[in-house]
Amino acid sequence: MASFPMIINGQKVMTRETIGVINPATGEHFAQVPVGTPQHVDDAVVAARAAFPAWSALSHDERKAKLHQLAAALEANMPELMKLLTQETGKPMNGYSGVGSGMEVGGSIAWMQATAETELPVEVIQDDEVARVEVHHKPIGVVGSISPWNWPLMIALWHYAPALLAGNTVVAKPSEFTPVTTLRFAEIANEILPPGVLNVVVGDGQVGAAIASHPDINKIVFTGSISTGKSVMQAASGNLKRLTLELGGNDAGIVLPDVDPKEVAPKLFGVCFHNNGQTCQALKRLYVHEDIYDEVCSEMAAIANNIKNGNGLEEDTDLGPLQNEQQLNIVIELAADARAAGATFLTGGEAASGPGYFFPPTIVTDISDGTRLVDEEQFGPIVPVIKYSDIDDAIRRANNSSTGLGGSIWSNDLDQAAELAGRLEAGSVWVNTHADIQPNAPMGGMKQSGIGCEFGHWGLAENTVIQTIKISKA
Ligand code: NDP
Numbered sequence: 001m002a003s004f005p006m007i008i009n010g011q012k013v014m015t016r017e018t019i020g021v022i023n024p025a026t027g028e029h030f031a032q033v034p035v036g037t038p039q040h041v042d043d044a045v046v047a048a049r050a051a052f053p054a055w056s057a058l059s060h061d062e063r064k065a066k067l068h069q070l071a072a073a074l075e076a077n078m079p080e081l082m083k084l085l086t087q088e089t090g091k092p093m094n095g096y097s098g099v100g101s102g103m104e105v106g107g108s109i110a111w112m113q114a115t116a117e118t119e120l121p122v123e124v125i126q127d128d129e130v131a132r133v134e135v136h137h138k139p140i141g142v143v144g145s146i147s148p149w150n151w152p153l154m155i156a157l158w159h160y161a162p163a164l165l166a167g168n169t170v171v172a173k174p175s176e177f178t179p180v181t182t183l184r185f186a187e188i189a190n191e192i193l194p195p196g197v198l199n200v201v202v203g204d205g206q207v208g209a210a211i212a213s214h215p216d217i218n219k220i221v222f223t224g225s226i227s228t229g230k231s232v233m234q235a236a237s238g239n240l241k242r243l244t245l246e247l248g249g250n251d252a253g254i255v256l257p258d259v260d261p262k263e264v265a266p267k268l269f270g271v272c273f274h275n276n277g278q279t280c281q282a283l284k285r286l287y288v289h290e291d292i293y294d295e296v297c298s299e300m301a302a303i304a305n306n307i308k309n310g311n312g313l314e315e316d317t318d319l320g321p322l323q324n325e326q327q328l329n330i331v332i333e334l335a336a337d338a339r340a341a342g343a344t345f346l347t348g349g350e351a352a353s354g355p356g357y358f359f360p361p362t363i364v365t366d367i368s369d370g371t372r373l374v375d376e377e378q379f380g381p382i383v384p385v386i387k388y389s390d391i392d393d394a395i396r397r398a399n400n401s402s403t404g405l406g407g408s409i410w411s412n413d414l415d416q417a418a419e420l421a422g423r424l425e426a427g428s429v430w431v432n433t434h435a436d437i438q439p440n441a442p443m444g445g446m447k448q449s450g451i452g453c454e455f456g457h458w459g460l461a462e463n464t465v466i467q468t469i470k471i472s473k474a
Contacts, residue, residue: 002031004183006202008040009047010195012187019202021180024090024321025311027355031088033179036203038210041171044199045216048142048169051196056139056167060119063165067116069192070161074109077188081105081181083313085153088178090320090357091275092312097266099274100312108157114439115161118460132471137464139167140242141218144211146232148224149323150278150379152178153185158454159221160198166463171217172200173207175224177324208232215239219463222246223280226403226448233451244452244462247445248377249405250284251426252398253434255296256391256411257289264410265299271408271434272383273304273361276319278327281406281428281435281443285374286385287394293387297365300385301346304361309352321357322380328357331380334373335362338384343367348382369397377403391420399425404446408434427453 001020005012013034020029055063074081082101086093092100126133145159152174163170174182179202186200201207208228212220212235219242222232229247236243253271255264271283288296312320322328328351335349348362362382367374373384388394398407407424409431411417421429427445430436437443437455444453452462 001029004031004033004180005187006034006036006040006183006200007186007190008044008199008201010190013040019176021088021178022324023087024323025313025356027357031180033183033202036173036201036207038206040201040203041207041210041214044171044201045142045214047196047199048171049216051194052139052141052169055169055194055197058167060165063167064116066192067112067161067165070189071109071112071116073188073192074105074112074185077184078105078109081153081184084181084184086312086320088180089149089152089323090312092317092320093315095312095320096274096307096318097270099270104151104154108154111154111439112157112161115165115460118162118165118457120166120457120460120464130472130474132473134469136467136469137166137461138467140463140465141168142216143168143170143463144214144217144220144241145170145172146208146211146220146222146224147172147174147182149175149177150275150280153181155223156182156185159223162454162460163221163463164193164197166460168219168463169196170198171211172198173211174200174202176202176204209235212236213238217241219243221462229450242462242465244454245450246280246443246454247403247405247448247450248379249280249403249426249445249449250375250377250401251281251406251408251434252285252287252401252424253283253408253410254388254391254394254398254420255286255288255292256409256413256417257291258412259292259410261292261295261299265296266303267433268296268410269300269303269361273319273381274435276322276381277383278323278379279435281437283408283434284377284383285398286383287388287398288385290387290389293385297346297363297385301363304347304363307361309358309360311356319361319381322359323357325357327380328359331359331378331382334376334378334380335364335382338364338367338371338373341367341371343371343373343384369400375401395420395423402447403449405449406430406435408432
């Protein structure tokens with residue numbers, strides 16, 4: 001079985017004991033990784049501290065060139081990284097509407113290149129006979145990254161790229177469910193970066209907790225659940241670490257009566273079910289106007305019934321398994337609760353028997369707010385479709401959540417849709433699309449969906465501290 005070491009101070013580190021990494025399509029181990037400990041975190045932080053003076057002293061253009069080299073290395077290793085991603089996440093190589101490992105590795109390359117082109121020039125806010133006042137963005141020091149299992153490579157690189165470009169060094173921990181592609185990337189990256197600049201330690205929540213509380217780490221960027229985000233925030237308070245938290249959501253989409261159900265259904269299906277719904281900004285509650293409710297539901301059900309749900313390594317697979325058994329069990333539980341509440345299942349509803357964590361795309365109707373499937377984040381291939389008659393009521397229900405990550409309005413009247421979009425309490429709102437992110441637009445959550453943002457110059461700024469320099473001329 002292939003082994004993937006941790007990378008600390010440019011060195012490959014294995015441990016006597018290992019964690020077996022499961023391929024969720026088979027339920028069997030396909031790779032093994034070391035069991036990192038808080039001691040490994042300490043070693044990584046020492047290395048990152050030692051590397052910081054030289055790395056932060058490089059010019060912006062020198063670090064930008066390194067990021068472009070990392071993007072080229074990703075591209076050169078794309079087939080291998082895609083296969084590892086499919087093996088550890090279950091996502092198809094291609095996938096329904098092109099959402100699969102190819103998109104994840106391709107997106108990682110695109111984000112690395114776009115981040116490399118981002119900059120925070122010195123701002124001169126006054127320059128007269130009295131004084132010159134400059135605002136500089138300085139690196140923070142050592143950035144700790146804790147990343148999840150749903151888009152393991154891409155989210156890890158969303159953390160690393162701006163941190164490195166800003167002049168920080170990094171100590172990172174991928175999810176123990178999906179550490180393989182990230183470790184392989186770290187190995188490739190360490191042929192380009194000086195030792196200690198990017199360190200990746202793997203282990204369980206103990207390793208994450210050691211990063212979150214470490215006195216020599218200056219900032220944490222975390223993507224994952226709201227409850228773990230709260231623990232990270234608490235642990236980070238010891239030395240007042242800067243925080244970027246990208247947490248869960250329960251994104252609502254509202255479909256107005258003026259759309260053509262046939263045309264809109266494939267788009268809605270794509271944004272509800274891509275990556276099996278295991279995306280922080282997947283559409284998780286769908287509100288459809290009563291005039292077109294039945295037709296939208298039956299069009300979506302027709303698509304669900306034609307989906308090939310299988311092993312992602314097979315070329316024609318649309319959707320793979322869920323990434324882990326724990327997530328499959330959450331979906332099973334929410335389905336049972338909806339059934340007990342009297343909801344109708346147009347498709348799916350039962351886990352597949354046999355190996356792997358498969359659950360077919362499931363469309364649930366005759367359901368409303370107050371049911372767990374509507375009120376909680378399912379993070380899986382089961383979507384409640386809720387009927388509404390009054391748009392103000394639909395907006396109120398969409399906003400009735402402690403989270404506020406994303407939301408969408410679907411209509412042919414773009415002016416009205418834009419006005420309604422502005423009324424949704426979410427960090428990202430789309431019209432006639434959903435989860436449609438791009439590297440130059442900030443992404444962050446309102447309410448309990450997070451703190452701060454990623455991407456663009458806004459995301460880069462979160463990896464810096466501001467220094468004001470005033471030169472008195474009087
Ligand atoms: P977690 O939030 O528990 O895990 C995310 C990361 O945090 C993992 O690397 C995990 O490590 C690490 N971690 C766990 N405990 C701690 C801790 N005390 N201190 C620091 N780091 C820690 O997500 P889960 O994997 O448990 O998924 C649960 C739910 O989270 C899902 O059902 C979904 O709702 C949501 N989620 C949201 C994501 C998003 O993109 N916003 C992504 C993934 C999940 P390890 O796993 O190795 O213990």
